[in-house]
Amino acid sequence: MKINFQPIAESEFKSKYESEDNLGFGKIPTDRMFILEYRNNAWQEPAIIKKWEPISLDPSAICLHYGQTIFEGQKAYRTEDGHLNLFRPDRNITRFNKSAKRMMMPEIDPEIYMTGLKELLKLEKDWAPKSVGSSLYIRPTMIGTEPGLGARPSNQYLFYIILSPSGPYFPEGFNCIKILVSEKYIRAAPGGVGYAKTGGNYGASFLMTSEAEKLGFSQVLWLDAIHKRFMEEVGTMNIFFVYNDVIHTAPLDPGTILAGVTRESVIQIAKDFGYTVKEEMLAIDDLIEGIYNGKVTEAFGTGTAASIAPVGSLFYQNKEHVINNFQNGEISTKLYERLIGIQYGLIEDPYGWIVRVP
Ligand SMILES: Cc1ncc(COP(=O)(O)O)c(C=O)c1O
Structure with a gap:
């Protein structure tokens, strides 16, 4: 798969969180995102890794009216020796494609999903918190982007992956x-x-x-x-x-x-x-x-x-x-x-x- 890496100007990099203690869950955007478009019955190349920024949608985009949206939730865990561990990512990809099928959306090639995710993680690695219980949360998403107010499946889609350094989901931690x-x-x-x-x-x-x-x-x-x-x-x-x-x-x-x-x-x-x-x-x-x-x-x-x-x-x-x-x-x-x-x-x-x- 061909990936275009759009450079980010030095001034556009976000300042990282100061402390891992108050990350919250899914609140902090990292610098970059992975995106891939689907048009004319095919996933388009190249995929792009670029600055995390707002995406532009027509107000009549199918996802906004008829809910053609699916996503996954995964984590990258930082190990003591500084690597990132993904946990059973094949399961998330399979489930993503099961969700796609049910919602009349195109399935994605597992290799594209995995390559995009790994390349993004390599670039965003420094955002991953170090403490056990914290992680770099991963949100792969697909939305139907075609404009049109008729209730029908979209013919255009956007697949993207975004990341967010996150702390424990419940403030209770591992407690009842x-x-x-x-x-x-x-x-x-x-x-x-x-x-x-x-x-x-x-x-x-x-x-x-x-x-x-x-x-x-x-x-x-x-x-x-x-x-x-x-x-x-x-x-x-x-x-x-x-x-x-x-x-x-x-x-x-x-x-x-x-x-x-x-x-x-x-x-x-x-x-x-x-x-x-x-x-x-x-x-x-x-x-x-x-x-x-x-x-x-x-x-x-x-x-x-x-x-x-x-x-x-x-x-x-x-x-x-x-x-x-x-x-x-x-x-x-x-x-x-x-x-x-x-x-x-x-x-x-x-x-x-x-x-x-x-
Ligand atoms: C409705 C629902 N059930 C169960 C789960 C747990 O699934 P997993 O263990 O894959 O995170 C999730 C989390 O994604 C969920 O949203």
Whole structure:
């Protein structure tokens, strides 16, 4: 693939953050972006790495009206010897193309995605924070850019990758969060777009999420759309419960949840630790009963942004139900240490999940 590198004038480089302590999440833009256009039924060359700057769109661009937008969320982790580690980037690329297919958008050649990402990271490496828990967040995105007010798929697209040095997703760090169970609104139904990382899934969740935040909860737990009974996922995380000594998480089959890269990895690590993992629907009423009769010993969310977040309580039917005395659980702590250890290169990666960027 041919990449044009548009130089940036010395005066245009941004000043870097002063301290890694208050990075926040996704707030700080780096200097450059990778872009590639799709026109006339083909991805165009050359791709361009240039200054991060606003993109120009026609006001009638299809993405703005009909939501033809997809994205990914990945991280580059800085290792002690100064490299950047990508974690299972192949999984993000596959998921990106699955989202593209569902949204009638063109798939991208995995090699183009990966080359663009690596080249961008090489140039932006100095933006990557050093502390464990912080990382360079990666946001690959595709939008339908063709002008036109008719409701139809776009014939032109823009693929781009932007980066942002970020701190921990939750101010709590690796400590228990509180979750509100959504009893009124639903996130995704079978046959819908729940498994796609498309903008509308997130926009549609903001009303419930902001209600939860106002009440002091970090995230919303979504129940299935049909029975409003089975637990599916949490905001930007997949959800796990330790129930009767078995680790439970929702199955991917009905296509209503995102196939989390962290979810898949945690399942593998947990099995290798010797735990039994079941990808099966678990009902909220059974869970609540289990909290009180001792069957539920732990709950935790998994996602790239937060890695593993222990869940200390669930608010459901006007009551807060506290799990494991609001303490970090033994299993989630073990999984967290293993996962983080592999991602930051602190321990050996026996799975071949890490891709190093020099
Ligand atoms: C809705 C949703 N579920 C789950 C996840 C976790 O997925 P991953 O582990 O790939 O970050 C995310 C994060 O991207 C998400 O947005």
